[in-house]
Amino acid sequence: METTVIIESRADFAQWAIERAQAIVAEQGGDLAIAARDMDEGRLGLTGNALGQAIVDALLEVFDGLAPTEE
Numbered sequence: 082m083e084t085t086v087i088i089e090s091r092a093d094f095a096q097w098a099i100e101r102a103q104a105i106v107a108e109q110g111g112d113l114a115i116a117a118r119d120m121d122e123g124r125l126g127l128t129g130n131a132l133g134q135a136i137v138d139a140l141l142e143v144f145d146g147l148a149p150t151e152e
Contacts, residue, residue, distance in 0.1 A: 098140065105135045
């Protein structure tokens with residue numbers, strides 16, 4: 082289920098970005114923690130890159146959804 086968020090200021094965007102990043106880390110952070118625990122450098126690199134890409138994708142998604150405001 083998608084939720085529409087209205088971003089009217091930089092503060093709104095910053096809050097959204099923090100909350101979204103926290104959700105992504107909660108979803109994908111387990112794989113990163115397991116790779117770190119196992120000291121698996123290859124897997125650590127892959128999972129770290131995947132985590133970073135998920136955050137980038139979320140930020141790009143919101144930028145793509147920004148609508149110009151009428152003045």
